[in-house]
Amino acid sequence: MWAAVIIIVAVLAIIGLGIGLFARSISKTRWLKQHGTRIIARVTDSIFSAGTGTAKVVVAEWTDPRTNTTYQFRTYAPLSVHVKLGESVDVLIDPDHPERYTITSVESISMKKR
Helix, strand or coil: CCCHHHHHHHHHHHHHHHHHHHHHHHHHHHHHHHHHHEEEEEEEEECCCCCCCCEEEEEEECCCCCCCCCCEEEEEEECCCCCCCCCCCEEECCCCEEEEEECHHHHCCCCCCC
């Protein structure tokens, strides 16, 4: 009896955590679309994401001209997305905290004819 209750509570906690993380991601993206600054970063790497089998990690970099600090941005993309090194991607950043970002244009890259 108690084992079933513990399992049910654990499952509900995991589902709640997933919903919370998803909502936070949507909230961050919405905030960045309203208040963020659009920058253009250059793709520096495209790494196969071990364990997923269906995605890769696209890595892009941008150097803040005011501080000369280089920031690295990462996003998951389907394996079907063909990204060339040096290609530009749009990134929305929080100007006060560039570590808070969302890459907005990886999906559009895959639509281009190669």
